[in-house]
Structures are given as C-alpha cells and as structure tokens.
Amino acid sequence: MMTANDAQRNILVVDDESQVSRVLLTALSGYGYRVRTARDGDEALELMRQWTPNLVITDLSMPSMGGLELCRRIRSNSPVPIIVLSACGEEKRKVEALDSGVDDYVTKPFNVNELVARVRARLRRAAPTD
Secondary structure, X not given: OOOOOHHHOEEEEEOOOHHHHHHHHHHXXXXXXXXXXXXXXXXXXXXXXXXXXXXXXXXXXXXXXXXXXXXXXXXXXXXXXXXXXXXXXXXXXXXXXXXXXXXXXXXOOOOHHHHHHHHHHHHHHHOOOO
C-alpha cells in the first residue's frame, strides 16, 4: 500500500542497538523510504541540523541523551511525527512518552509489518493537504 509520495519520505531511526537500527534501515529502505540512523539523542539532533526527516523512530533508553529528552527537544521546534520503539512496556513509561510529544509507542520485540503500517499512518496524517 505504498504511495508514490512515500518513496520521497525521510525517516530518522535513533537506537543505540546496532542490530535494531540495521533491521529498520533494511526494512524501511525496502519500502522505498530514505533512512538515516543515529546512536543517541545528541547524534540525532546533530543529524537533524543537516537533514530533515519526515518521521522519527526512537528508542527511549540510550546513552547520553535519552529518547524522552530527544522527543521534548524535537517537539520544541518541530511537528515531525515521532514513534517510540522501546523494550519498556510499562504503562507509566508509555504515558510519559506520549505526554512528552510522542505520536505512537511500539514495544520491542516488534513486528516489522505492523511498524511500517504505523509509519505509513503517521506520514499520511502528517502530509500537508492542498
């Protein structure tokens, strides 16, 4: 169900687990998205100064700047959709993430097809209407 516009979309994946980043890079690139990866929040913000993602997928637990702080900083100056991908499935943590500006929350382990469907849904809602 990919549209022609999807292939023009940039996705930033932020996760300190290289295996997760590789899986997402491979899967999302296979769907035609342009994907870049960062290992933590600091690296993600630096990358965002040079490259504009249409969607961010981030883990919460990372060294240096964690995912919640990253989400707050992104949200302070950008409406870009943010999906959290985290091993933490606690309700309190999910609520905290959603309250800090996250648009969706997916718990690891995750199904790639479901995650890609969530990406498509968020991008659809974020698409400008003319």
